[in-house]
Amino acid sequence: MQHLAAVLVASALSACAVPFKEGVDALRAGTRQAATVDSAKIAPKFSYLRVTHSNGLAILGLNRVDPHPDGPILVWQSVAGEVLRIQNGRVIGASGLLTEWRDVRLPQLPRWSQVAASSEPVHWKRVRDVMPGYRYGVEDDLELKVASAPARSALREIDGETLTWFEEQVRRAGIGLVSSPDDLPPARYAVRMAGNTETVVYGEQCLSPNLCITWQRWSAEQQDALRDKLAGAKK
Numbered sequence: 466m467q468h469l470a471a472v473l474v475a476s477a478l479s480a481c482a483v484p485f486k487e488g489v490d491a492l493r494a495g496t497r498q499a500a501t502v503d504s505a506k507i508a509p510k511f512s513y514l515r516v517t518h519s520n521g522l523a524i525l526g527l528n529r530v531d532p533h534p535d536g537p538i539l540v541w542q543s544v545a546g547e548v549l550r551i552q553n554g555r556v557i558g559a560s561g562l563l564t565e566w567r568d569v570r571l572p573q574l575p576r577w578s579q580v581a582a583s584s585e586p587v588h589w590k591r592v593r594d595v596m597p598g599y600r601y602g603v604e605d606d607l608e609l610k611v612a613s614a615p616a617r618s619a620l621r622e623i624d625g626e627t628l629t630w631f632e633e634q635v636r637r638a639g640i641g642l643v644s645s646p647d648d649l650p651p652a653r654y655a656v657r658m659a660g661n662t663e664t665v666v667y668g669e670q671c672l673s674p675n676l677c678i679t680w681q682r683w684s685a686e687q688q689d690a691l692r693d694k695l696a697g698a699k700k
Contacts, residue, residue: 504692509685514541514549517619517679524683525549535573549680553577554654554665556672556680564673565596574609577656577663581629586610588636595673605649608636612653619679620655620667622687628655628666650677 502522507513512527528542536553543561550558554577557569570592580587587609594601612632614625634651655667664682671677 503688504695505688507683507685507688511685513683513688515621515681515683515687516549519677524688535571551668551680554656554668555652556668556670556678559672562672562676564676566672567594567596569593577629577631577654577665578658580609580631581611581656581658606636607633609633614655615653618653618655618667618669620681622690623666623681625655628657630655649674 502524505524507524514525514527516523516525523543525541525543525547528540528548531538531540531550533552538550538552538557541549541551545561547561548559549556552571553574555571556566557571559566572589574589575583575587589607589609591605591607593603593605595603610632612630614628614630618625631654632651633654635648649671652671653669654665657664657666667679667681669677669679
């Protein structure tokens with residue numbers, strides 16, 4: 466994600482802000498190399514995303530939660546104003562980037578556990594408004610199915626084998642799964658299922674053929690563990 470900086474001010478559900486010094490430390494880390502971002506301290510009481518992109522790594526803070534009949538929309542924001550809107554694990558809005566998804570319309574989709582239990586993939590259509598280019602009503606016919614845990618990913622401090630993985634790929638009507646230079650690469654999602662609770666903890670999604678991100682729900686505990694691991698590797 467081009468020019469993403471780490472979060473300076475973030476609101477949790479309590480609408481509190483990250484302490485100023487911690488916010489500045491995070492900002493300075495976010496403008497450097499990935500190892501520097503991962504060695505930064507983050508405030509324990511807030512919610513974060515660890516986002517990787519072609520230019521490096523950033524940590525975004527939870528700005529707010531917007532209620533929605535199909536599930537709450539989590540709004541994550543960086544200090545420079547870039548925003549990711551995520552609903553049920555999918556990016557449904559992105560602004561402040563070289564490619565923006567101004568609005569995304571989704572159908573009511575089955576729960577992840579229902580997809581996992583089905584022997585057939587789920588076919589559905591996404592409609593999005595994209596900038597630049599004023600492209601409104603771009604339609605993506607998609608196929609969602611269970612997938613194996615990948616051999617490589619940006620997932621950190623979680624065993625990928627403990628999660629249920631899904632792949633979402635463009636499907637062309639009457640042709641099936643094909644590739645085109647204008648198609649978005651397949652998306653992947655990793656879901657933690659515990660009883661009736663389903664939490665998408667990791668995702669890989671492209672906003673354009675040339676702009677892809679990964680994101681992971683992140684905590685201060687995970688940050689501390691990764692920082693200690695990096696420090697040990699340097700010894």
